[in-house]
Amino acid sequence: MHRNEWIPTVCYQCKAECAILARVEDGVVKEVKGNPLARGKMCVKGMAGITTLYSAERLKYPLKRVGERGEGRFERITWDEALDIMEKKLRELRERGEAHTFTYSMFPHSTTDPKWRFVNAAGGFISTGLPHCDSAKIMAHLHTFGCFPNHHIAPMYYTVPKGGLMILSGRHPFGCLDDACVPRDILNAKARGAKLVVIDPIFRSEAAKADWWIPIKPGGDAALFLGVCHYLLTNDLYDKAFCDKWVRPGDMDNLMAFIADKTPENMSRICDVPAADIVRLAKMCAEAKSVCIDAFKSIMYGNAMDWGHVWSILLVITGNLDNPGGQPLPEIAPMAPVTPVPTAPNLKELGYHRTGPNKDRFDHYNFILEPTWYAAQAVKEGTLKVFFASECNPALSEMGSGEWRKAMTMRDEKGDYKLELFVVTEIMPSETMKWADLVLPDQTNFERWELLYMPWWYNYGHTAALCRPVIDPLHETRHANRVMIELGKRMFPEYFAFKDDVEYYDIELSGVGMSMQKLLDNGGLWSPGTAGFRKYEDAGKFNTASGKIELEWRMYADIGQQWPSPELPLEFRRGEKEFPFILVNFRTIFLNNTGAWSQNNAQLRDPVSGLDANPVVINPIDAVRLGIAEGDMVTVASSTGQVRLPVALSERIKPGCAGLIHGFGQTMGKVAARGNWAGDNELIADAGSHLDEQDLRGGEAHVATRVNIHK
């Protein structure tokens, strides 16, 4: 029995960062589980984290490229040599007045993540998973009712009342990207009398538990919900009192005019959901005690901004903002600043890092991070010269893998690589490291300090959680935060005057009357215990320019985007004959997408405890038409790329769609390289050079790309 040896810390097998307990025996991590003081659950990826920690394949010491990019050949160097290389290049860049051509692609674990601090001090940009995931949704909510611009603010399912309605539109919350407790909380809400509606072209575990599964044509979400809004608004079924009080004067009248032709019948033709079902869904929304929506795949449809806008409108007209069972508007913990605080570079002045032929049109977008950004195009255009990447795998996660690889090896007139320095920090071998000049061995969550205090995903309960080392670090690994602090001390000592990351977090915690010691004594968690409800009533306003809810996006009037379009961008409506299938990229609980550490985790790629196959999934109706049988090898081709994969036939996918799990295709690491699987981004167009209208309407095109399938 080991009941008293469980150490509270935080998981990092995915971005949800659930609070966990780790059992350490003689300096070895033996078991992990959810922390009962903070929602109490941990998913299969987290459970398998021990396998990542102790894998013989971990990156063990700093590596420097030998040979050409893409060959994946390296020699061992010291940490001092690695730091010298980074310092020299970044100083050179600053002297050339090109500091802003440095970008760090990362996932910030707090708004003051030390890596982000370094980027600001260096005058560079931060790029996060946001351009790839749900920046459009964040911007939509930000524009409409103001909110903390976080990566993802999921509904708080534990607040959904009896009679509440939970809508998942292309969302897979049983995959635990919000928090490992979410499946339980959704099932508990159902058990107390809430309804679950799942809208998805693929029938998955959520649909299996749903009261109603609505298969939809990919990209149809904006149309479907415009039809719902039409019914609510034209039948006086909306929350008039809420709208009268909080919506900016004039917006409701303009919305009524805009919505007039968005009838369920008209919208049905776009989304392929029967008009009667659109009306049924509208009635459910009107009758429900609360409505919440979560979406993910649908914000990758290429009309992500439109869908985000419709989503925001529906929440507003049903009065479901910051109420139990509605859309939460969490706040950030008031941590103390570590002064002096480096100022971020001025995006307006330096020009957005935004790439593509219509980049000037993005001047309208006002966001603390890059709205949409494509590394390949930035390298080609000379706006990306030094690239650092942590906890991401752009070789597989960037749209248009082929163009990305081309950009990494593109040379200038002198024969030098256009991307002058590419640094990757990683725990396990990754596809991206093949193109890197420096590969720095990172630490797992069992070996490092990290203070998390974003109102993150679903973690409003803990608000601040401490990831702490539970064992001594293995090999010569160093956490990326510590590497950037050390580089910061060399280059910008005024901003890095604190001793180390622990002291940095200690200063920050004073803002909530805590310290690292107090936090450790309190089980590594700090929380006010509630996220609160209807905080806009206390404030008397929403966090928008007018203080009211702004349904109409007047700043986009000149590009015709003040109201959402129900249609997909033009590029996805073309080529229906040549490319009759729509690619539906989806995710699973077993793999953290392209994350090298989960793709190289033996337990997560084990067929019994994880997932080891990535066939292209089509409906038997389509297979009969094409003369294709289960297991046949086929070519799946888009206008920009092709892959060869076996076919899996399943009733669970809507005819006309081709399902492919996101994240496969890695060739580095003996576990990840198993099987001839392919990455979906081989098929998806590089947005910088191949897409036009989609660029302006946000999001990725993972779930809208047209493909054909042949033997």
Add this chain to the structure above:
Amino acid sequence: MKQLSIMVDLDRCIGCKTCIVACRNHHGLVDHENAMPGEMSHYIRVENELTGTYPDLAEDFWVVMCQHCKKPPCIKACPSGAIAKDVQTGIVRIDKAACTGAKKCLAKCPYDVIQFDAAGNFAHKCDLCYDRVIHGLEPVCVEVCLADALRFGEKEILLMHAEAEGKALIKKRSTQSILYVKSPKG
């Protein structure tokens, strides 16, 4: 009758496999350093059944572990008497020290849940976390279940809970000591 049991609620199981990895960690079934997919022992597996045709579909998920049979064929098959049904708990246990590696139990198990350790030359399987339950803890799979789909206790008490909650016993899967329940379609 004394029979400890796990009740699997098909209304709640989502097939996430969290229990499988937690079970492996707890029982030390994985060589984390050198493990490869397809080569690790496991005491639990997930099964699912998709029925219907698009778009009228239904799907169930459930877990299968040692069913702690009423009259275990593995006990009968074992030539060295290494397997016994514990009279205090009803748990079927393999005594590794007494096991001679004959593998007869593997062939006779109707549920295909017995594992074999080639290096140690012994058979092993789920023992309902005997070392935990005798100290008042639940089996690991029950404690970590993501969806709270598993419940542990005396079989008769679990059946009483199921009845009180209006869940029906899935008889064809509940013929031994592990119970499978689901709400009737309504």
